[in-house]
Amino acid sequence: MLTYKSIEELIKCSIKQNKKISQMVLEDQALQMEKSIDEIYDEMEKSFDVMCEAVVQGQAKNQRSTSGLTGGEGFKMKHYSEQTNGGLSGIFMTKAMSRALAVSGCNASMGKIVATPTAGSCGIMPGCLVSLYEDKSIDKRSIVMSLFTGAAFGIVIADRACIAGAQGGCQAECGSAAGMAAAALVELYGGTPQQCADACAIAIGNQLGLVCDPVAGLVEIPCIKRNVSGVMIAFSSADMALAGIQSEIPVDECIDSMGEVGRALPASLKETALGGLASTPTGLKLKEQVFGN
Numbered sequence: 001m002l003t004y005k006s007i008e009e010l011i012k013c014s015i016k017q018n019k020k021i022s023q024m025v026l027e028d029q030a031l032q033m034e035k036s037i038d039e040i041y042d043e044m045e046k047s048f049d050v051m052c053e054a055v056v057q058g059q060a061k062n063q064r065s066t067s068g069l070t071g072g073e074g075f076k077m078k079h080y081s082e083q084t085n086g087g088l089s090g091i092f093m094t095k096a097m098s099r100a101l102a103v104s105g106c107n108a109s110m111g112k113i114v115a116t117p118t119a120g121s122c123g124i125m126p127g128c129l130v131s132l133y134e135d136k137s138i139d140k141r142s143i144v145m146s147l148f149t150g151a152a153f154g155i156v157i158a159d160r161a162c163i164a165g166a167q168g169g170c171q172a173e174c175g176s177a178a179g180m181a182a183a184a185l186v187e188l189y190g191g192t193p194q195q196c197a198d199a200c201a202i203a204i205g206n207q208l209g210l211v212c213d214p215v216a217g218l219v220e221i222p223c224i225k226r227n228v229s230g231v232m233i234a235f236s237s238a239d240m241a242l243a244g245i246q247s248e249i250p251v252d253e254c255i256d257s258m259g260e261v262g263r264a265l266p267a268s269l270k271e272t273a274l275g276g277l278a279s280t281p282t283g284l285k286l287k288e289q290v291f292g293n
Contacts, residue, residue, distance in 0.1 A: 002028045004155040007197045007251045014193040021183075021193050022148040029148075044151075045144045047114045051103065051126035052133075054113045058102025065108035067290045070220045074102025092135055093235070100127030100231045104224040117154045117163040120170070120212075120219045121177035123227035125150060128181045128234050138188060146188045150180035153200055160252065161259030165212030166271040168262025170226060175207035175258060178230040178237070179251075185238035201247035201254040203237040208254075208261050211269035213276025216287035222277055 002013060002025070014021045030037045057063070059078050064071030080087055081094035089097070100123035107113045107122050116125040129146065132138045154163065157176045162168040182199035191199070207230075215221040241247075247254065268275030277283050 001032055002152075004152060004159060006160070007153060007156055007200065007255070010152055010156070011193040011197055020145070020149070020187060021152060021196060022145040022187060025148040025152045026145070041144065044147050045140070048129070048140070048144050048147060050112055050114050052130055054103045054106040054111060054122075055099045055126060055130050056102075057111045058104070058106035058109075059098060063102075063105050063109055065105065065218075065220055066110055067108075067216065067218055067220065069216070069218065069286060069290065070108055070224055071105060073224060074098050074105050077101050092131065093232070095135060096127045096131040096231050096235070097228045099130050100124060100227040101224060103127065104219075104227045108218070108220045108224065116150070116180065117158065117176055118165070118173045120165055120214075120223050121173040121227060121230060123224070124174065124177035124230040124234060125181045125184070127227065127231035128185055132185075132188065142188060146184035149187045149196060150184035153183045153196075154180045156252075157255050157258075160255045162262055164271075165214075168259065169210055169265045169270055170212040170223075171204075171207045171210040171258055172262055173212065174226050174230040175204050175210055177227075178203040178207060178234045181230070181234035182237040182241070185234060186241050189238070189242055191238075191242050195241040197251040198245070198247045199234075199237045199241035201249060201251035202240055202245075203233050204251070204254045204258055205247065205249065206233050206237070208258060209265075211265060211276050212271040213269060213278045214271060214273055215278045215283045216290045217271075217273040217278070218290070221283075221286070 030040045059074040061075045077098035103126045104123035113122040162172045179200035182203040183196040186196045186199045
């Protein structure tokens with residue numbers, strides 16, 4: 001059985017078994033949970049279906065958060081992509097942005113989402129994978145299988161560092177999600193297990209120190225837009241790894257570093273809404289708008 005104590009362990013086992021990380025993890029989870037491989041796969045497929053549904057709900061023109069602070073971002077970006085032929089970033093990427101915004105918006109309006117690995121970072125994995133499924137015609141089974149790779153990396157991150165903004169800042173949420181998504185993307189495009197690790201390391205390294213400063217303590221501002229940044233980082237990290245660009249710092253060391261940075265962050269920058277953007281004059285006005293004096 002796998003212990004999920006390091007990415008290095010996953011790589012070594014994958015090479016030894018001559019299997020993709022996803023296949024190895026699927027079989028291991030079936031063994032550990034005493035279920036059939038088909039049952040474990042079906043559960044993951046249902047999670048992917050929820051991601052697709054969250055995109056649709058979040059792209060509705062009238063989508064608004066419960067607080068009223070945000071809403072319609074997914075629709076606006078989708079409309080912009082269609083009207084400008086992709087704008088500055090191109091059709092594929094602006095549609096991916098729209099999906100990340102949509103899923104995060106769905107979460108803010110109390111819709112059903114998949115925490116990957118948290119609600120605050122729930123738009124990153126769908127922004128990447130639903131886009132490949134719908135716009136690049138990658139078959140569903142491959143997409144679902146790649147989620148096992150991302151999930152395995154997430155388990156390691158949670159064990160070695162953390163995935164909660166209250167414990168490690170937004171680097172622990174959006175940083176982890178971008179790293180997980182980058183690894184999944186690399187496997188989908190035929191990369192090696194080591195390239196999956198490099199992509200994850202690059203993604204995490206690019207978000208070290210990212211603070212968690214939710215305005216009014218809600219997972220909306222700036223969380224929703226940070227999911228878009230996480231999507232961009234995931235794709236660029238995956239492309240670098242697939243191009244043969246390595247992370248000079250091994251992924252497990254990057255994860256350990258993220259944990260160390262998280263512990264060093266002051267409490268005001270860890271989901272308390274006492275610092276960062278949450279404590280700006282406008283941030284405080286928005287808090288008063290939602291909760292009153």
